[in-house]
Amino acid sequence: xxxxxxxxxxxxxxxxxxxxxxxxxxxxxxxxxxxxxxxxxxxxxxxxxxxxxxxxxxxxxxxxxxxxxxxxxxxxxxxxxxxxxxxxxxxxxxxxxxxxxxxxxxxxxxxxxxxxxxxxxxxxxxxxxxxxxxxxxxxxxxxxxxxxxxxxxxxxxxxxxxxxxxxxxxxxxxxxxxxxxxxxxxxxxxxxxxxxxxxxxxxxxxxxxxxxxxxxxxxxxxxxxxxxxxxxxxxxxxxxxxxxxxxxxxxxxxxxxxxxxxxxxxxxxxxxxxxxxxxxxxxxxxxxxxxxxxxxxxxxxxxxxxxxxxxxxxxxxxxxxxxxxxxxxxxxxxxxxxxxxxxxxxxxxxxxxxxxxxxxxxxxxxxxxxxxxxxxxxxxxxxxxxxxxxxxxxxxxxxxxxxxxxxxxxxxxxx
Ligand code: NIG
Ligand code: FE
Numbered sequence: 001x002x003x004x005x006x007x008x009x010x011x012x013x014x015x016x017x018x019x020x021x022x023x024x025x026x027x028x029x030x031x032x033x034x035x036x037x038x039x040x041x042x043x044x045x046x047x048x049x050x051x052x053x054x055x056x057x058x059x060x061x062x063x064x065x066x067x068x069x070x071x072x073x074x075x076x077x078x079x080x081x082x083x084x085x086x087x088x089x090x091x092x093x094x095x096x097x098x099x100x101x102x103x104x105x106x107x108x109x110x111x112x113x114x115x116x117x118x119x120x121x122x123x124x125x126x127x128x129x130x131x132x133x134x135x136x137x138x139x140x141x142x143x144x145x146x147x148x149x150x151x152x153x154x155x156x157x158x159x160x161x162x163x164x165x166x167x168x169x170x171x172x173x174x175x176x177x178x179x180x181x182x183x184x185x186x187x188x189x190x191x192x193x194x195x196x197x198x199x200x201x202x203x204x205x206x207x208x209x210x211x212x213x214x215x216x217x218x219x220x221x222x223x224x225x226x227x228x229x230x231x232x233x234x235x236x237x238x239x240x241x242x243x244x245x246x247x248x249x250x251x252x253x254x255x256x257x258x259x260x261x262x263x264x265x266x267x268x269x270x271x272x273x274x275x276x277x278x279x280x281x282x283x284x285x286x287x288x289x290x291x292x293x294x295x296x297x298x299x300x301x302x303x304x305x306x307x308x309x310x311x312x313x314x315x316x317x318x319x320x321x322x323x324x325x326x327x328x329x330x331x332x333x334x335x336x337x338x339x340x341x342x343x344x345x346x347x348x349x350x351x352x353x354x355x356x357x358x359x360x361x362x363x364x365x366x367x368x369x370x371x372x373x374x375x376x377x378x379x380x381x382x383x384x385x386x387x388x389x390x391x392x393x394x395x396x397x398x399x400x401x402x403x404x405x406x407x408x409x410x411x412x413x414x415x
Contacts, residue, residue: 003043003380003409006062010036011388012071013048015374016355021291021318021363028351038072040380040409048072048374067384070403071392073354074374075144075381076335077361080248080272080293080322082149082182083138084131084165087118089327093301102302102329103226103254112152112186115327119152119162127165128172134325134333135173140413141335142402144381145362145371146175147322149220151182154198155190156206159183163215174412178365180248181210184221184228184236199232203239211243217366218269222250223259230258237266246366252277253298264288270320270364274307275299282308282315291364292317294356295324296341297332309346309356319348320364321356340397350390380409 013036016022022029037054039047039062046058092105092114105111119127131148138146148169150162163179170177183202191198210216219240221233228236237247246269251259253273260281263271271277271285272293285292294307312319321342325333332338339357342348348356362372371379385392386403393401405413 003040004062005040005380005406005409006059006064007038007067007072007384008051008064009066009068010038010072011067011069012036012390013038013374014071014073014354014390015048016359017373017375018359019369021360021368022355023286023318024313024316027313027319027355027360028349030351030354036072038374038382040406043380043408045374045376045378045380047376069388071385071387071389072374073383073385073390074358074372075383075405075407076142076357077145077365077367077372078138078143078322078335079147079270079320079361079364080295080324081147082151082324082326083134083146084127084148084150084162084169085115085119085152085327086122086126086130087115087327089114092328093331096302107226111328113189115152116154116186116188120155120158124161124165127161128168131165131169132172135169135175135177137333139173139175139405140402141400142383142405143335144175144405144407145178145365145367147178147180147365149180149182150216151185151220154186154188156209159206160209160213160215163210167215174407174410179216180218180220181207181216181245182220183207184233186222186227195228195232199228199236203236207239207243211245216245218246218248220248220250223257223262224250224253225255225257230262233259234262234266237268241266248272252281260285263290269366273298274312275304277307279311279315282312282317285312286316291320291360293320293322293364294342294346295322295330296338296346297334298324298330300341301330301332306341306345309342309348313352318360318363319352319356320360321353322361334398336393336400337398340394343394344397350394353394354390380406382406386415
């Protein structure tokens with residue numbers, strides 16, 4: 001039957017537990033079982049634990065798949081990406097590597113504006129083709145749920161087209177795609193010097209269309225010096241909330257401007273980047289139950305100091321990790337590298353990093369009750385690793401150890 005599977009002889013089953021984000025010290029409490037079994041029925045986990053605890057009735061009629069010597073983990077949830085776009089900016093990457101600043105390029109009309117130009121020039125079919133190939137690449141790295149932000153259109157038709165492409169990709173690739181309308185990503189050329197006018201336009205013209213079409217679950221804003229201020233982000237995200245969308249914020253990425261405090265004030269689903277956030281921000285996010293999303297590949301690719309994920313955990317935050325895959329600040333998209341950077345430079349334990357890339361990523365997308373851990377009743381989204389334990393994830397830094405990916409109990413990819 002579809003969505004039914006039996007995995008035996010798992011060397012190490014490793015998963016966080018629960019259907020809400022794990023905060024602070026609880027992030028490192030992951031469940032581990034040796035000689036484990038996983039059973040899926042109708043696409044949902046029916047059992048995940050030691051083989052000795054398996055009820056024989058549960059596996060009747062199922063041909064076992066042998067996972068000898070392999071670790072099994074939940075599918076990764078990449079809760080912050082901008083993977084639907086056209087064009088590339090490799091030249092800017094080299095300029096930055098040579099010492100240019102991200103915001104300097106942005107001010108000179110490069111950066112996001114160039115990706116907007118390329119994306120406006122791509123039709124739906126082209127955007128789907130580009131996004132689909134990136135979605136397959138993510139699936140092959142063990143990602144079973146991914147967020148997709150718009151924000152490279154910044155006009156009505158292209159924003160809707162980006163979100164429509166995200167929806168189409170979900171039909172073609174066995175990966176769940178959570179769409180986010182990132183209206184406030186940058187001020188487009190036609191509103192140059194009039195950020196507030198552009199915010200008005202996004203609120204009155206685009207948001208209602210996005211909400212009416214039910215084409216996005218979240219709204220996002222780049223709260224940054226020289227881009228959008230706290231008041232503009234508050235206006236936009238409050239309007240989004242009143243239309244039933246959740247809020248997320250790119251906060252304290254290049255400069256600390258108050259985006260994290262705004263996320264706490266609005267009860268946002270997540271505050272992301274946080275490279276320049278401070279202890280008082282961590283406390284505010286923890287108290288408000290906002291997931292603190294760290295993006296190790298962005299700081300790595302920008303050559304910037306990494307976010308203080310340790311400080312966030314000590315302050316009681318639920319920390320998530322994501323790739324931020326985008327054509328500018330983080331074109332890598334490597335889940336393996338993100339995890340290794342988090343462990344090596346942000347000093348997360350491998351257990352914390354696993355929780356951050358699974359359950360807490362799911363929580364950041366409002367999906368912790370249905371995915372992000374291997375427990376009965378959740379989606380049978382899991383990964384078998386060509387490695388005996390999760391220690392190998394950071395140890396084999398940057399190497400994709402994914403041997404097989406199961407999505408809803410179906411084999412979606414095998415190396
Ligand atoms: O998350 N900072 C704003 N947005 C992206 C970068 C987008 C781009 O450079 O194209 C980010 O880093
Ligand atoms: Fe981003």
